[in-house]
């Protein structure tokens with residue numbers, strides 16, 4: 001199975017995902033990093049060629065990582081904009097993966113992000129843009145996720161622990177011990 005984190009920019013997908021992968025000792029991938037590695041350039045530069053170009057590489061990376069097991073995947077905030085990604089995420093839940101909606105209030109997300117450089121869709125009016133993005137995407141985050149975690153201003157490692165507890169409680173899922181076996 002995989003654990004896939006979805007949610008608004010600034011919801012903590014990358015930070016919580018990294019902390020969760022350390023708790024579980026699972027491989028971690030940040031799809032934004034993966035897209036940049038694959039394209040050999042920054043997100044801003046890929047967006048300069050057109051959002052479609054970014055979405056296509058993002059969809060390919062998502063599909064590839066969903067086909068691997070036992071990994072934590074931090075997605076980009078806009079992964080749900082692409083219909084085939086929504087279908088792939090819902091199919092992953094059908095195969096036993098956890099798609100987790102990290103649900104952050106817009107003011108908290110805004111406090112965390114600076115709205116520049118690697119977040120092209122937020123440049124030139126971060127608050128207005130984020131509110132409009134939230135209105136459009138929240139239905140999709142809810143539709144794709146099979147686990148909903150509200151996140152607040154506590155540190156990312158606290159939310160990773162809360163998430164771990166929910167995964168153990170609600171799914172047929174156990175963290176590994178140091179030797180790699182189940183306990």
Ligand SMILES: Nc1ncnc2c1ncn2[C@@H]1O[C@H](COP(=O)(O)OP(=O)(O)OP(=O)(O)O)[C@@H](O)[C@H]1O
Nearest residue numbers: 009010011012013014015076077112153154155156
């Ligand atoms: N729980 C938290 N409390 C405070 N700050 C946080 C928390 N989680 C993340 N941050 C900080 O907020 C910023 C955004 O977090 P992060 O990059 O993890 O979000 P993201 O959901 O991956 O965003 P994006 O969609 O842009 O990739 C980072 O600077 C991070 O250090």
Ligand SMILES: O=C(O)C1=C[C@@H](O)[C@@H](O)[C@H](O)C1
Nearest residue numbers: 009032076077078118119120
């Ligand atoms: O919200 C979005 O559409 C994006 C979020 C980032 O994680 C990046 O994936 C990119 O900047 C697009």
Ligand SMILES: [Mg+2]
Nearest residue numbers: 013014032074
């Ligand atoms: Mg991120």
